Amino acid sequence: MSAQTDYKFAGWAGDAPDSIEGKLKWIEYEPKKFAEDDIDIKIQYCGICASDISTLSEGWGPMKDAYPQIVGHEIVGEVVRVGKDTKNGIKMGDIVGVGAQCDSCLKCHYCNKDQENYCSGGMVGTYNGKFSRTSEGSKSWGGYADYWRGPSHFAIPIPEGMDPAEAAPYLCGGGTMYTPLVQHGAGKTAKNIGIIGLGGLGHFGVLLAKSLGCEVTVISHSARKKEDAEKLGASHFLITGDDEAKAFKGHERSLDLIICSSNAPDMNMTAYLSLLRPGGNFILTGVPETGKISDISPFSLIMGNVHIGGSLIASPATLKEMLALVAEKKVHPWIKKWPMDKVNEAVPDMVAGNARYRHVLVNVKNGGKL
Known part of the structure; x- marks a missing residue:
């Protein structure tokens, strides 16, 4: 589906409010055009956040033309493509994570103060957003999927020795x-x-x-x-x-x-x-x-x-600081892993309030470990 890759972009999408009842559908989609500061991530883990449910169910407002929607903004996986202007020293094969924000103007007062989450031009959500700095108007797609593409500035290296499944829900x-x-x-x-x-x-x-x-x-x-x-x-x-x-x-x-x-x-x-x-x-x-x-x-x-x-979400700098702290102190969140192909069981379980306290989808075919 994407030029210069031998892999397809596909994931579990909702196309109506009742998708949270276990009706997500597997679709292929076209990601944003690859920019030279972008990376592609082969997704291995993605946390299920309450924001995912509120978006799909239209609890935060009508989706109108935003369906189909692939949610998920607690993404961890392996870098499989890098642009020549990649940031953060990220290279092929690194394990990185992406949280609830995937872009901003990177020029305003707040972006220059490590407060990209309060960008004067508006933050771009990792899903249900529209890119404007590059690939203007392209839709942002989330992590209930095989691959993710977006600006490397918003990718956070996962500390060595930290369980990537546990790192995922920290990202939002x-x-x-x-x-x-x-x-x-x-x-x-x-x-x-x-x-x-x-x-x-x-x-x-x-x-x-x-x-x-x-x-x-x-x-x-x-x-x-x-x-x-x-x-x-x-x-x-x-x-x-x-x-x-x-x-x-x-x-x-x-x-x-x-x-x-x-x-x-x-x-x-x-x-x-x-x-x-x-x-x-x-x-x-x-x-x-x-x-x-x-x-x-x-x-x-x-x-x-x-x-x-x-308080909104964390900035990239704050996420990096937090991951360093929890890796050092070995602070383990309470998670339950679900195979990603069981997403239509995991999401309703989350809706029912059964999570104690975070669900994490595991993309086994991409190397995720249950």
Whole structure:
């Protein structure tokens, strides 16, 4: 399908919202035109992210002409083609990963400050995006596939000795939690960290905060995941039940930083903000199901000197830093491997909430190991 290659670009695509019910179809497709700073990756592993589900199901809005869509942005595999202007010292045969972003303008103020994820021209998603810097208008295709093509700038070498299957979900889920942790001083100025929601993102939050030397409190609706939280390294577990204000009595001003990975609706923000010490930050990485956060009294912010913010995905530099840390400290995510040809079983299992805590597709024919 692509000039100058002896392999075809093909993958598991959704063509309607019900594709998440186990109706993904194998298709061939034409990738972007190869640019001299591009690489091709023979995909061996790809994590399943909640973003994949939200995209395919139209939970994040109508797809219109975006179908068919091959999702997947936690990609790890072997480099099988390089352009003459390849970045990051990447060469043939290297094992590299690609996260949720695959391009940006690479010229603006933010791109020049290792903040490509906040590019003034807009980031290009690894799937459901459109390239503009090269191959203008070409569609970006994700990692539930045999091969991936895109700019080498956004490919991250996987540290030697790190399990590539474990590296895959770090590239989006891990990076999404690591970014606000380091931005807001985890392990330095922020020693006591709260993680709201122990799901795919939240479990990374616990692992990474612990690896940065923090004391971690998991905040969850019920006691169902208390044992998991403790095994992951959490020191405390707060159960909100249906009354956060009551649940948090006696815990006021106990945390320096709270990262909310939950999408729970109607959170009592005044109660959550009471957990923060003066100067503390409440950072959203998950989006409430209502699409908005509940009413916040300005006095909660003013009297407590607390702050509410948000954080997107990680930049390439941040991903590289995070992978070096977890490789050194041997921080292992909780994953379940699925053969990629069982994707129509793995995705519904993810939708059903059975992941503890990340599913990873393994492309066995490309050298992935189950």
